[in-house]
Amino acid sequence: MTNRFxxxxxxxxxxxxxxxxxxxxVMALLGVVLLLDIFVVEKIFGLLVYxxxxxxxxxxxxxxxxxxxxxxxxKYYWQRASRNRLAVGGLAFILFLILLAIxxxxxxxxxxxxxxxxxxxxxxxxxxxxxVYDIKTxxxxxxxxxxxxxxxxxxxxxxxxxxxxxxSGAGVSxxxxxxxxxxxxxxxTLIGVTAAYLGGKMDNIxxxxxxxxxxxxxxxxxxxxxxxFGPNLVFIVIVIGLTGWTGTARLIRSESxxxxxxxxxxxxxxxxxxxxxxxxxxLIPNVISLIIVIATLSIPGVILAEAALSFIGLxxxxxxxxxxxxxxxxxxxxxxxxxxxxxGVMLFLTVLAFNFLGDGLRxxxxxxxxx
Amino acid sequence: xxxxxLRDYIIKRLLIAVIIAWAVLTITFVLVRVGPTSPxxxxxxxxxxxxxxxxxxxxxxxxxxxxxxPIYEQYINYIVNLGRGDWGWSLSTSMPVTxxxxxxxxxxxxxxxxxxxxxxxxxxxxxxxxxxxxxxxxDYIATFFSFIGISIPNxxxxxxxxxxxxxxxxxxxxxxxxxxxxxxxxxxxxLILPVITLGTGMLAGYxxxxxxxxxxxxxxxxxxxxxxxxxxxxxxxGKHVFRNAILPLITIIMxxxxxxxxxxxxxxxxxxxxxxxxxxxxNAIFADDYAVVVAVTVISAFLILMINLxxxxxxxxxxxxxRYD
Numbered sequence: 004m005t006n007r008f009x010x011x012x013x014x015x016x017x018x019x020x021x022x023x024x025x026x027x028x029v030m031a032l033l034g035v036v037l038l039l040d041i042f043v044v045e046k047i048f049g050l051l052v053y054x055x056x057x058x059x060x061x062x063x064x065x066x067x068x069x070x071x072x073x074x075x076x077x078k079y080y081w082q083r084a085s086r087n088r089l090a091v092g093g094l095a096f097i098l099f100l101i102l103l104a105i106x107x108x109x110x111x112x113x114x115x116x117x118x119x120x121x122x123x124x125x126x127x128x129x130x131x132x133x134x135v136y137d138i139k140t141x142x143x144x145x146x147x148x149x150x151x152x153x154x155x156x157x158x159x160x161x162x163x164x165x166x167x168x169x170x171s172g173a174g175v176s177x178x179x180x181x182x183x184x185x186x187x188x189x190x191x192t193l194i195g196v197t198a199a200y201l202g203g204k205m206d207n208i209x210x211x212x213x214x215x216x217x218x219x220x221x222x223x224x225x226x227x228x229x230x231x232f233g234p235n236l237v238f239i240v241i242v243i244g245l246t247g248w249t250g251t252a253r254l255i256r257s258e259s260x261x262x263x264x265x266x267x268x269x270x271x272x273x274x275x276x277x278x279x280x281x282x283x284x285x286l287i288p289n290v291i292s293l294i295i296v297i298a299t300l301s302i303p304g305v306i307l308a309e310a311a312l313s314f315i316g317l318x319x320x321x322x323x324x325x326x327x328x329x330x331x332x333x334x335x336x337x338x339x340x341x342x343x344x345x346x347g348v349m350l351f352l353t354v355l356a357f358n359f360l361g362d363g364l365r366x367x368x369x370x371x372x373x374x
Numbered sequence: 375x376x377x378x379x380l381r382d383y384i385i386k387r388l389l390i391a392v393i394i395a396w397a398v399l400t401i402t403f404v405l406v407r408v409g410p411t412s413p414x415x416x417x418x419x420x421x422x423x424x425x426x427x428x429x430x431x432x433x434x435x436x437x438x439x440x441x442x443x444p445i446y447e448q449y450i451n452y453i454v455n456l457g458r459g460d461w462g463w464s465l466s467t468s469m470p471v472t473x474x475x476x477x478x479x480x481x482x483x484x485x486x487x488x489x490x491x492x493x494x495x496x497x498x499x500x501x502x503x504x505x506x507x508x509x510x511x512x513d514y515i516a517t518f519f520s521f522i523g524i525s526i527p528n529x530x531x532x533x534x535x536x537x538x539x540x541x542x543x544x545x546x547x548x549x550x551x552x553x554x555x556x557x558x559x560x561x562x563x564x565l566i567l568p569v570i571t572l573g574t575g576m577l578a579g580y581x582x583x584x585x586x587x588x589x590x591x592x593x594x595x596x597x598x599x600x601x602x603x604x605x606x607x608x609x610x611x612g613k614h615v616f617r618n619a620i621l622p623l624i625t626i627i628m629x630x631x632x633x634x635x636x637x638x639x640x641x642x643x644x645x646x647x648x649x650x651x652x653x654x655x656x657n658a659i660f661a662d663d664y665a666v667v668v669a670v671t672v673i674s675a676f677l678i679l680m681i682n683l684x685x686x687x688x689x690x691x692x693x694x695x696x697r698y699d
Contacts, residue, residue, distance in 0.1 A: 089521075211390070215397045218682070220674045222637025223655075227402070227671045230659045231409035307527050313636075314529050315644055317654060333645070335535050337541050344537075347530035355525040362521075 022064050023279075029060045040106065049239035051178065053202040058185040067217035070229040080292055083367035090363020100353060104174035111167035126157040126341050127164075157341045159331060165345055172325040172346060176353060179240055179324075186244025187305070188298050191251025194254040196250070196286050199259035210256070217249045225308060229317045236319035239312060243305055251297050258290050292368050299361035303354040310350055325350050383678050384687055391683050396453075398675045402668055403452050407445070441492065456672070462665030466658060471669045474654060482650030486631075489569045493576035494627060500577075501584025505592060506611060516581060523578025528638050532571035532645040539567060549647040572642045576635060583626050589621035594618075621692065628685040636674050 033056055070077065084090050157165050198209040262268060268285050276285075312318050313326025314333075314336050325346040332343025443451075455462070461471035504516040540548045546567055554561045591597065592615055600610045640652035647653070651670050658666035 211393075214390075215394050215401075218394055218398055218675050218679050219401075219671070220636040222640060222679060223671050223674050226655070226659070227667060228405060228641070230667055231405055303525065310527060311529055311641055315641065317659070329530060329533065335536050336533065340537055340541075343530075345531050347527065347534065348529060350527050351525060354527065355521065358521060358525050 022068075026064050030057070033057065038097070049183075050235075054182045054237065054240065058189075061185075061189055065283065065329065068284075069261060069291045071099065072284070073291055074289040076292065077295075080364070080367045084363045087363035087366065089359040093359030093361075093363070096352060096356040097360065100173055100356075101177060103170055104177050107170035107173070108167075111170055112164050113167065125339075126155065126345075157339070158346075159328070159342045160335055160339060165328075165342060168328055169325070169345055169349055171323050172328060173200050173349065173353075175236070175322055175324040176304070176306045176310065176350070179236070179243070180295060180306045180357075182240045183243035183309075184298050184302050187247040187301065188294060189250055190240060190244070191248035191297075192255050192287065194248065194373040195252040195255030196259050196282055196290070199256045199263055200286060201280055202263075206256075209252075213249050213252050216246065219246070222308060222311065225312065226315075226317060229312060234312075234317050234319050236322050236324075238311060239319065243308055247301065247305065247308075251294075251301070254293065254297060255290055255292060258293055259286050261291050262286055296361060296365045296368055298365055299357055302361075303357045306350070306353060306357075383690060387683060387686060388574050391679055392633065394679055395676060398672065399453055399456065399681070400449075402672055403449055406668065407448075425597060458611065461669045464658070464663055464666045466661035466663040466666070467654075471665050474666065475651065476674065477681065478649055478651055478654050480556065481552075481648050481650060482639055482643065485565065485568055485572060485642065485648060485650060488565060489573040489576065489639075490627075490631070490635070492569055493573040493580055497577040497580025498584045498623070501581045502588055502611070502616065504581065504585045505588030509591065512584075517585075520578040520581040523574050524582070527643040528571055528575050529645060531565070531574060532642055535567045535571060536645070542558060550649070554651055568642050568646045568648060571645070572635070572638050574629065577640060579630060579634075580623075583623055584619065587623050588615055591615045591618045597680065621689065625685055625689060631678075631681055636678070 033053060037053060155166055159165060159168070194209055194213070198206040224246055225242060226345075228246075229239060232238060232242075263286070268281060271281055271285055309318065309324065310326035310329070313322075313324045314330050316330060318324055318327055328346040329343055329350075332339065332341075332346070336343055459472060461475070462470075464471050464474050467474055500516050500520075504513045507513050536546075536548055539545045547564060550564055551560075551569075553631055554564070597610060600614045601607075605614075639650065640655070642648070643650045643652035644656050652674070655667055655670035657663075658670075
């Protein structure tokens with residue numbers, strides 16, 4: 004019996020070690036590729052690919068085992084959450100949006116293709132009166148432009164198809180939400196759990212640092228950093244991730260503090276488990292449902308932050324995000340109102356969907372908590 | 375006993391605030407220094423484009439900014455100058471930054487002040503009503519609209535309000551008129567759309583907070599006692615429940631002011647052309663005017679620091695149960 008138990012412990016420790024080693028190996032490999040990318044070769048991957056790989060490895064090595072460990076709990080929570088119709092609706096919309104972002108571009112025209120013949124076309128079912136000055140006759144001629152089925156949401160002042168732009172913008176917003184939240188959650192969880200578990204001086208230092216970060220108004224800090232370092236989508240995502248972890252860290256810390264003194268953690272400690280193991284296989288799996296809720300509820304803020312940056316002209320000029328389209332729409336509000344309406348509606352529905360889903364999950368998880 | 379403890383707490387809290395203030399200054403300094411371009415570089419490009427002698431300008435700007443001196447000396451100068459009230463020179467507007475801020479802060483203040491009052495008054499009232507009539511039709515409607523309120527991007531809401539009320543209906547001017555006196559009805563009228571833009575998200579948030587804070591307290595036993603004593607429902611809700619719910623509510627409102635409202639005001643000012651701190655920082659960004667951008671960021675951080683400090687101390691003073699160690 005004891006022998007078998009020892010074996011299990013041994014294997015578990017080994018698996019944990021292999022996992023950490025694998026993570027370090029992947030990161031090292033990625034670092035080498037990145038260095039090669041910067042100094043030797045022109046371009047191996049886009050910067051976004053690096054983010055995909057880092058977060059993907061993090062998720063596969065640490066996220067999936069934690070999710071798997073608490074699968075029954077999650078299933079139970081989901082059963083409760085699925086009773087909330089708004090939450091299910093939110094999830095359906097998010098899935099639809101993901102599908103739209105992935106396969107939508109295959110069916111639409113090039114969102115960047117300008118065509119001045121077809122500029123300022125209103126959406127289907129709307130007509131617009133346009134006065135054109137004719138140089139030959141020297142008179143204004145008024146003619147009506149009707150929306151066509153070819154451009155169901157209309158076109159902007161450069162004749163670009165708005166639907167195609169919206170669909171490509173969906174991909175941008177979702178990626179921003181995913182990566183920035185991923186970075187923020189990973190950092191926040193790490194800092195929160197470490198502070199709670201180690202306690203004492205370390206806790207004090209980490210929490211004071213959190214206080215300092217919280218003192219900066221989030222959006223102003225974002226504007227400040229983008230102003231200094233220049234607008235680049237990947238950079239903006241990383242900055243949002245690096246500045247947005249504070250709330251998560253606090254919540255995870257307080258949750259972990261109460262977990263730390265529970266019996267199963269004590270038992271694990273008494274059996275000689277290392278700090279590393281207790282954090283990875285006892286604390287994190289137990290805060291994973293909280294992490295899911297925080298992630299769902301913080302994605303809207305992140306998407307909005309990027310959209311707001313693009314809206315005021317500090318976004319990546321090479322990426323047609325919703326904020327950017329909205330900015331163009333605001334400048335021609337008196338003629339092409341649909342350019343301002345369409346991206347905003349999508350932004351609003353996306354944020355609403357994440358809020359509904361997050362709220363439903365939170366209620367299922369703990370109806371009395373105040374996240 | 376409590377008095378000395380409170381005094382110690384306040385002193386400790388003040389010390390921490392000073393350290394955080396210093397950290398905020400240091401972080402901004404480091405960020406500016408680490409950045410790929412120096413203040414001179416960006417401004418130079420503008421001047422060179424106008425055909426001025428760059429060598430002369432470089433020397434002048436570097437001397438003005440003190441970039442030619444060693445880094446630690448620059449750092450000390452930066453902190454000392456800020457402490458003395460010398461916040462630098464705004465290149466794009468040709469005046470001291472302090473002067474610029476003195477003329478513009480009032481516009482931000484009136485926007486944030488009016489929006490907060492609007493949001494807090496209506497939000498708290500709806501929240502109370504919603505909690506007292508929990509699960510009624512009104513409650514569902516209020517909850518649904520508060521969801522919409524917190525989800526609607528405020529900059530888009532602003533654009534839509536302009537589109538509907540200014541462009542289509544012509545009820546309001548599309549741009550803020552600074553020539554109107556601050557305390558006039560005309561000024562109040564042109565602030566209606568900006569206040570709705572900034573206030574809607576806050577209002578929805580306060581509705582939700584109030585509702586949940588009220589519900590928490592409605593379940594408590596002292597409420598049952600108060601009702602059993604035969605107190606009228608009005609007194610029970612107003613005096614017993616609301617008074618207990620208001621304290622955490624104020625903390626949340628104060629916290630929101632820092633994290634959400636400042637960013638929202640920044641955007642609202644840009645959309646409506648209100649010449650507040652957000653607008654001058656925004657203009658400074660596109661004119662590469664470092665001193666102004668740094669000043670606005672630091673001032674906002676300091677304001678939040680002060681708001682948090684005051685909230686914490688009042689909270690501790692008012693609620694004898696609170697103990698921070």
